[in-house]
Amino acid sequence: MKRLIPCLEADKTEIELILLIKTIVTACKDISFRVSQGALSNVLGSTLDENIQGETQKKLDVLSNQLLKDMLFESGKVRTIASEEEDYVVAATEGAPYIVAFDPLDGSSNIDINGQIGTIFTIYRARDDVPFDSKLQFAQKGSEQVCAGYVLYGPATMLAMTTGGPTRLFTLDKTQGCYLLTEPEMNISADTQEFAVNMANQTQWSELFKAYIHDLVAGESGVRNKRFNMRWNGAMVGDVHRVLSRGGIFCYPTNINNPTQPAKLRLLYEANPLAMLVENAQGKAFTETTRILDIEPDDIHQRVAVIMGSANEVDACLNYLQ
Numbered sequence: 001m002k003r004l005i006p007c008l009e010a011d012k013t014e015i016e017l018i019l020l021i022k023t024i025v026t027a028c029k030d031i032s033f034r035v036s037q038g039a040l041s042n043v044l045g046s047t048l049d050e051n052i053q054g055e056t057q058k059k060l061d062v063l064s065n066q067l068l069k070d071m072l073f074e075s076g077k078v079r080t081i082a083s084e085e086e087d088y089v090v091a092a093t094e095g096a097p098y099i100v101a102f103d104p105l106d107g108s109s110n111i112d113i114n115g116q117i118g119t120i121f122t123i124y125r126a127r128d129d130v131p132f133d134s135k136l137q138f139a140q141k142g143s144e145q146v147c148a149g150y151v152l153y154g155p156a157t158m159l160a161m162t163t164g165g166p167t168r169l170f171t172l173d174k175t176q177g178c179y180l181l182t183e184p185e186m187n188i189s190a191d192t193q194e195f196a197v198n199m200a201n202q203t204q205w206s207e208l209f210k211a212y213i214h215d216l217v218a219g220e221s222g223v224r225n226k227r228f229n230m231r232w233n234g235a236m237v238g239d240v241h242r243v244l245s246r247g248g249i250f251c252y253p254t255n256i257n258n259p260t261q262p263a264k265l266r267l268l269y270e271a272n273p274l275a276m277l278v279e280n281a282q283g284k285a286f287t288e289t290t291r292i293l294d295i296e297p298d299d300i301h302q303r304v305a306v307i308m309g310s311a312n313e314v315d316a317c318l319n320y321l322q
């Protein structure tokens, strides 16, 4: 089986980018080890702090964030960093070619129950037209990403990644400490009978979105004339991994009861990288109105509604929302 680096070389990925990807996935190997040790590594539970988004930080959130930051600083390849766990952008190496954003540990509420969690990352070229340490470095559309990926810490540790070509899946061989190519081209089926949404949020949905889910749940006897099944991990990285692996639709729609924070998921380090992975596996990724990768960002912690997955089912959902 092909290893990650030779695979990137065969894809003609630029050497500086290969070195940066290597840094990120090496940090993730460390996170994977600590996650797999569970309570033995003394990383379970919460800290006493909150991040800028008012969420309690878990010990593993903080640790993963620090680990990634330290290794990215050392690499010398990153001009500026943005993270879910950092209030502001973090200046790294002036003149370096790339900027990196990440959610160090997506699905934090799964940490203490030994559920699926993962690190989501995205890489852009640094901008020379704005100061190296400005948040404007990240004022780039998702379509500008040069690499998007996640490392999923499940029963196996897996890396899904694209550098513009197909979305490839690698599995961490823990005996050798290397990522091996196990799925050269992920391909999301256009049709599906599986959806992922937090059903407990129904009172927050628009009437149009309620109608869509109602018709899915109605099964063979409803207008869709087809039985749908529901799966929900509570970690977007795990839910989207399932969608990439066997098709499906993942929805996190607008909360109409909360005008100050109508969406939950973050554009920069959750929606954009997962949208690129989904699109490069023949899926679609939209908010309720717009292709996610076309959004002009206005803040590093900006939130968006998300509907992504099997192309025909995303179209079907969007039809309800017009």
Ligand code: AHM
Pocket (backbone or CB within 6 Å): 055, 084, 103, 105, 106, 107, 108, 109, 198, 234, 235, 236, 237, 252, 264
């Ligand atoms: P996190 O980045 O703090 O872990 O929050 C994001 C997560 C997503 O992974 C997941 O889809 C969503 O929050 C679930 O939230 P909820 O359980 O509130 O519906």
Ligand code: MG
Pocket (backbone or CB within 6 Å): 084, 103, 105, 106, 107, 270
């Ligand atoms: Mg997250």
